[in-house]
Amino acid sequence: MSTDLARLADQAAAEIAASADEAALESTRVRYLSRRDGLLTAATKRIAGLPAAERPAYGQALNDAKRTIEAALEARGAVLRSAHLRRSLGEQADLTLPPRRVRVGRLHPVSRTIRDVSRIFGTMGFETVEGPEIDDDYYNFEALNIPPGHPAREKWDTLWIANPLGDDPARPLLGRTHTSPMQVRVMERRRPPVRVVVPGRCYRYEATDAIRESIFFQYEGLAIDERLSMSDLKGVLYSFARQYFGGERAVRFRPDYFPFTEPSAEIAFSCFVCEGRDPGCHTCGGDGWIEAAGCGMVHPNVLRRVGYDPDRYQGFAFGGGIERLAMLRTGTPDIRLLYQNDLRYLESV
Ligand code: PHE
Numbered sequence: 001m002s003t004d005l006a007r008l009a010d011q012a013a014a015e016i017a018a019s020a021d022e023a024a025l026e027s028t029r030v031r032y033l034s035r036r037d038g039l040l041t042a043a044t045k046r047i048a049g050l051p052a053a054e055r056p057a058y059g060q061a062l063n064d065a066k067r068t069i070e071a072a073l074e075a076r077g078a079v080l081r082s083a084h085l086r087r088s089l090g091e092q093a094d095l096t097l098p099p100r101r102v103r104v105g106r107l108h109p110v111s112r113t114i115r116d117v118s119r120i121f122g123t124m125g126f127e128t129v130e131g132p133e134i135d136d137d138y139y140n141f142e143a144l145n146i147p148p149g150h151p152a153r154e155k156w157d158t159l160w161i162a163n164p165l166g167d168d169p170a171r172p173l174l175g176r177t178h179t180s181p182m183q184v185r186v187m188e189r190r191r192p193p194v195r196v197v198v199p200g201r202c203y204r205y206e207a208t209d210a211i212r213e214s215i216f217f218q219y220e221g222l223a224i225d226e227r228l229s230m231s232d233l234k235g236v237l238y239s240f241a242r243q244y245f246g247g248e249r250a251v252r253f254r255p256d257y258f259p260f261t262e263p264s265a266e267i268a269f270s271c272f273v274c275e276g277r278d279p280g281c282h283t284c285g286g287d288g289w290i291e292a293a294g295c296g297m298v299h300p301n302v303l304r305r306v307g308y309d310p311d312r313y314q315g316f317a318f319g320g321g322i323e324r325l326a327m328l329r330t331g332t333p334d335i336r337l338l339y340q341n342d343l344r345y346l347e348s349v
Contacts, residue, residue: 261296
C-alpha cells in the first residue's frame with residue numbers, strides 16, 4: 001500500500017516537473033489534489049477500509065506523498081513565475097526604444113474658470129456653495145416668481161424627468177435651467193447677511209451652436225443685507241471684471257428683465273482685447289463690450305417667500321455663463337471645443 005503511494009507521488013512529481021506553463025501546472029495540481037476527485041484524495045479515503053493496525057503507517061505514507069507533491073508544485077511554480085517575469089522584463093528593457101513622452105496633466109479650462117470665479121468672489125466675502133443639478137419646478141421657477149403659464153418659462157425650456165421616488169406625479173423633476181434656484185435654497189437655510197457664489201451645471205433644451213450648449217455651467221451670486229443697493233452690485237462686478245480680465249475694466253449696465261429681480265440689468269465688460277478700439281475685434285465683435293451676465297436687485301416676492309422681510313432686507317443677484325468666461329480668456333471661438341476632449345485643443349489653452 002505505502003509503495004503505491006510513493007509511486008503515486010513520484011508520478012505526480014514527474015508530471016509537475018514537465019508542466020510547461022502555469023495553466024498546465026494548475027491542472028496537474030487539480031488532478032492529484034482536488035478535494036473532490038483528486039488521485040491523492042481518493043487514496044486518502046481508502047484509509048477507512050484498512051485494518052486498524054495498518055492505518056498509522058498508511059497515514060504516514062499519505063502525509064509523505066502529499067508533502068512531496070506540494071513541494072514539487074511549489075518548486076515548479078517558482079520556476080515558471082520567474083521565467084514569466086524574465087520574459088516580460090526582457091521585453092520591456094529594450095534599450096533601443098525611444099523614451100515615452102511624459103504628459104503633464106492640467107485643469108480643464110472650465111474647471112480653471114470655476115476656481116477663478118470662486119477665488120475672486122471669495123476675496124469679496126462670497127462663500128462658494130453648490131446645489132442640485134436636478135431640481136424641481138418650485139425652485140427653478142415658482143419660487144423665483146415664475147408661476148405656471150408665465151411667458152418667461154419659454155425662455156428656459158428644459159428636460160423634464162418623471163420622479164420615480166416622488167409620491168406626487170404632478171411634481172416631476174427637471175434639469176435646472178440656471179443656478180438661480182440656489183438663491184432660494186440658500187435663503188431658506190440661512191438668515192441674512194448672506195453672501196454666496198454658486199458655480200454649477202445647468203441644462204436647457206437648446207439647439208447647439210458656437211456659443212450655446214444644452215449642458216453648460218453658470219455661476220450665481222447672491223448678497224442679502226440691510227442696506228445693499230445697485231451700486232454695491234456694480235462695485236462687486238466691477239472688481240470681478242478687473243480681477244478676472246486684468247486691467248481697468250468698465251462695466252456697462254443695460255436694463256433687462258428677469259421675473260426674480262427688480263430692477264434687472266444685463267452686464268457687459270469693456271473688451272479686454274481691443275478696449276473698444278478695433279471694429280474687427282473677434283473677442284467683442286467690434287462693439288467694445290462683452291456681455292457677461294444677468295443681474296438685479298432680488299425681487300420682494302422672492303424675499304417674502306423665504307420669510308425675509310423686504311422692508312428690512314434687500315440684496316442683489318447675478319448669474320452668468322462659465323464657458324463664456326473661459327472662452328473669452330483662452331480665445332476659444334466655439335463652445336463645443338470645450339467638450340470634445342480633443343487633446344490638440346486642450347493642450348493649446
Ligand atoms: N438666471 C438668469 C439666467 O440664467 C440670470 C440671472 C441671475 C439674472 C441672477 C438675474 C439675477 O438667464
